[in-house]
Amino acid sequence: METTHEIIPSAKRLIKSLRDIGYNFPMAVADLVDNSIEAGASKIDIMIGFYGNDSYLRISDNGKGMDEEELKEAMRYGSERDYSEEDLGKFGLGLKTASMSQCQRFSVASKTNLIIHQEIPVFCWDLSHIEKTNKWEILDLKKESGIEFIKAPLDKHTGTVVLWEKLDRIINFKNPEGNAARKKLMSMCRELETHLGMVFHKFLSNEIPKKELEIYLNKNKIKPWDPFAKKEPKTNMLSPIKIKLVREDFEGKIILQPYILPSKEEFSSSQEFENLSGPVKWNQQQGFYIYRANRMIQSGGWCGLRTQDEHTKLCRIELNFPPSFDNDFKINVAKMHVQLPSQLREEIERVTKPAVSLARECYGGEKKSNIATQINKKKFIETPSTINLINSKRLVSENFKKSSSTLFSIDEIEQRAKEFASKYEGKIISDVFSRLRKKLFGRQNE
Ligand SMILES: Nc1ncnc2c1ncn2[C@@H]1O[C@H](COP(=O)(O)OP(=O)(O)OP(=O)(O)O)[C@@H](O)[C@H]1O
């Protein structure tokens, strides 16, 4: 038997290092919102209070909650649980790393049923306790006095409450009670409102069946920000494009949905045009909007496939990928960054080129933006190639043109022909296609 030694990480060193893994304030709050959505919450309340060093953020939801054992497990760095295909969580870290990135102490209370007098479990990670003990220890607060503020939102329903205190990363001023600190917190609230309205816009506008959501920030309802201006009459939604992907163990697809937004003159009002310019303004907001399980991960930018150009700024392309391709898209813990898999880049560039050209023509006034009404919006354009994410080989390497708009590969035609063939004819079709491949490409089969 091998000799082993268990090496437990230094709690104070590791927890402190994990405070800096790349969250900013809005991203950190968004990670907690992910958890609430996953717990089935339809309402999330965020309260931010300015009291100098006693400032706080409290986020509560009406989701299914956790019992004491589940909550204890949830507090563990790298908590264990099974994830389903549509789950927003992945690493078992978000609650802890997002919270600690902004504060030195966070507590979580949770309630799973409506039994009156049920004791609500409350656990807390406190950096000063970790400093003292250097142990992976959480505080059990349920019997402590003065914790009514954490539990209060759970008076009438199930759910979970997270309270951030000692906001050292936010209130880092010489005079924590002063005007500068107050102003900073106020501006962070505005930033948070914009960020949550953007990242969760599909949930907030009830686009996702059975996942209706309302988020309130200091009692104000957050409005969704739809980057594609779908409510503008002159926005063009082009045909969605489906790209099939395979890994060794499973198959899936990504969907690209290009939009050409109206030019300034074509917007219903200049106010709406301004609103659609987005957090980093029109030029920088062009490009891909990448979603994972309907939650936005990236807003704008061409992922290095092209440069941002004033002439193509009306083009915004939605790209959805399922969590089963997380590793290929290299999602990070803060869920604010992905990379397009290298095997996919060329194909994405190819299939989105027509949308970018159309945006350029619309910008230049050569075409009016209602051009897309000529395009069948419901029809998927299915790319003929299947991209293999393991060995970067296109499973189908040769296409030929059937019409000006549709491409079929030899393999696809063979497959189609076989669908209409009898058992006897199927064998003949295989032989004919095998000879055809040999003649065209010098090979029998791929
Ligand atoms: N608001 C909540 N309601 C119910 N359960 C929750 C809530 N927040 C967290 N949990 C539970 O705690 C677990 C740990 O949450 P945490 O955010 O740390 O990791 P995760 O969501 O599993 O993965 P990720 O690191 O990708 O966020 C979750 O998997 C979930 O089971």
Ligand SMILES: [Mg+2]
């Ligand atoms: Mg999470």
